[in-house]
Amino acid sequence: MGLLKKAINWGIRKSPWILHFNAGACNGCDIETIAALTPRFDLERMGVIQQGSPRHADILVCTGAVTLQTKERLKQIYDQMPEPKFVMAVGTCACSGGIFDGCYCVMGGIDKVIPVDVYIPGCAVRPEALISAVQKLLDTLKRPKKRGEEDAG
Amino acid sequence: MKPKKGNNRIVIPIGPQHPSLKEPGCFRITLEGEKVVHAEIDIGYNHRGLEKACESRNYIQTLYLIERVCGICSHTHSTAFCQGIEELAGLSIPPRAAYIRVIVSELERLHSHLLWLGVAGHEIGFDTLFMYSWRDREKVLDVLAEVCGNRVNYGINTIGGVRRDLDESMQQNIAKVIAFLEDQLKYYLDLALTDPTLSARLAGIGKLSREDALKYGAVGPVARAAGIMEDIRIIEPYAAYIEVPVKPVTDTRADVLGRTVVRIQEMLESLEIIGYCLKNLPGGELTVKAPRRIPAGEVISRTEAPRGENIHFIRANGTDILDRVRVRAPTEANWHGMKHMLEGEYLADVPITIAAIDPCYSCADRAIVINSERKTEMMDWQGLREYSIDWYKKRGLDLSAVKMPERKIYI
Structure with missing residues (x-):
């Protein structure tokens, strides 16, 4: 790991800014994602802030099975994010398509469209699971990834 | 809507990913100065079938x-x-x-x-x-x-x-x-x-x-x-x-x-x-x-x-x-x-x-299929009643004596 990358990783570990995108969810995981940012769970104590623009975000928090209409937009948003970037698939639908798998308008999980770093199953995902996932993702930045090592989640 | 030459209208697309709302929806807002003169709503991003x-x-x-x-x-x-x-x-x-x-x-x-x-x-x-x-x-x-x-x-x-x-x-x-x-x-x-x-x-x-x-x-x-x-x-x-x-x-x-x-x-x-x-x-x-x-x-x-x-x-x-x-x-x-x-x-x-x-x-985000070849017509309350009386008459039931109740609008 070069010195520059170390410095960037150190920076992200202290303040990972997230961008929330709903790719076709039922809303359940979205309200739990927002709930994780509010006083009871307070993800902000880890430096997590919800950001509006993809160009300011480090982590793309993506919920829902990808519908045909959001597919292109999801790709666009992912491409607009600066490196290094991470993707969290929140909810069973985002992991695999879940209950909507096989519907005519549904592509499947998020990983059909963009690479995913963390999978969080659950219907709906509990805020505790989300906090744990963020923690695990940030832990992987501390040391270089070994070849063949699995992602956190 | 494209901005025409010589007028000061601006079209602002909002969405489908936007800073405030949690869900994807697209709005095209046409502005004249600060005022909204035209709004287009494009939904359907969440349609899952x-x-x-x-x-x-x-x-x-x-x-x-x-x-x-x-x-x-x-x-x-x-x-x-x-x-x-x-x-x-x-x-x-x-x-x-x-x-x-x-x-x-x-x-x-x-x-x-x-x-x-x-x-x-x-x-x-x-x-x-x-x-x-x-x-x-x-x-x-x-x-x-x-x-x-x-x-x-x-x-x-x-x-x-x-x-x-x-x-x-x-x-x-x-x-x-x-x-x-x-x-x-x-x-x-x-x-x-x-x-x-x-x-x-x-x-x-x-x-x-x-x-x-x-x-x-x-x-x-x-x-x-x-x-x-x-x-x-x-x-x-x-x-x-x-x-x-x-x-x-x-x-x-x-x-x-x-x-x-x-x-x-x-x-x-x-x-x-x-x-x-x-x-x-x-x-x-x-x-x-x-x-x-x-x-x-x-x-x-x-x-x-x-x-x-x-x-x-x-x-x-x-x-x-x-x-x-x-x-x-x-x-x-x-x-x-x-x-x-x-x-x-x-x-x-x-x-x-x-x-x-x-x-x-x-x-x-539900799908509605509109078949444009078929003609559609609007029926008022009276017309609808006559239609239903005819429909039942063909099936051997005469309901023409039933009085029409007054339509109530709850206020």
Whole structure:
């Protein structure tokens, strides 16, 4: 790991800014994602802030099975994010398509469209699971990834 | 709309990923200076083909799929679906089940409206209100998790009743939350009515007058804030609402402030309803046995969701798989007035105006196939009556002597 990358990783570990995108969810995981940012769970104590623009975000928090209409937009948003970037698939639908798998308008999980770093199953995902996932993702930045090592989640 | 040469119109696309709203929806706002002169709404990003998926699953599987129409108002969708199936199968649910359904549906209304209050606060840059109301909402979610086992998508309904009982300690916990929320909600109501910054920010924007609300078919708090008493719990009671007294809540402001006040007062009313239900909770069974095959027939089932009237049309064909289900969620009805509400507003008011109908995209994104080759015609009430008399005459039934009841508009 070069010195520059170390410095960037150190920076992200202290303040990972997230961008929330709903790719076709039922809303359940979205309200739990927002709930994780509010006083009871307070993800902000880890430096997590919800950001509006993809160009300011480090982590793309993506919920829902990808519908045909959001597919292109999801790709666009992912491409607009600066490196290094991470993707969290929140909810069973985002992991695999879940209950909507096989519907005519549904592509499947998020990983059909963009690479995913963390999978969080659950219907709906509990805020505790989300906090744990963020923690695990940030832990992987501390040391270089070994070849063949699995992602956190 | 492309900007023409020589005029100073600007088109601003908002969405489908946007900073404030949680769900994907696209708006193209045409501006002249700061004023919105034209608004186009492009939804459908959340369309998953759920109704079609229901046609390949049996009734119990469909019940859990129907609950995922929307994560916020999932109970109202499963209630509407269960009610329809119970009517087709000729079942009547035990009184205790009916009361538990009402308690969960009112708890759901509380959490949905508190969520909305927070989002509305966030839209106008009042993040303190956002944090306050979401903190209070967690208390409601705690009891919902205790009663149903899940914070979202409760899964408490089943065909013929409910799946879980409400024991003594749960009832005490609900009562505690009610007592806590009553003080908080009175404070929020006071805030909305007396705080000069909040009322100045919300009053007079997103106007939808009584006539326009009727014309565009608005439902729920949007209609009630315009003075139209339209509440399925009152005009067509279902479950335990037949016995439980529900006070109508309306307002005459017809703007965003009116909708805020209506929602807060509705929450106070919900507390009353839950209190009444806990006091008068009957004993007995939780479910009646439901058949696996549902007899053929069609049914329309209506419930009052937090956002307004929710309609389910179900057609069964005598097997264990349904023939067709159609969901008309309340947001679908409220979208029609949105263009009217946005035009003439300032750009800064657009987010809160959109948020004020409490849009739920995952509810609203249903597909409608319009066959343009076939001619359509409008029928008025009289014409419709004559048509139906003819239709029955051909089948050997003369109904021409039946008097037409006067159409009531509930005010």
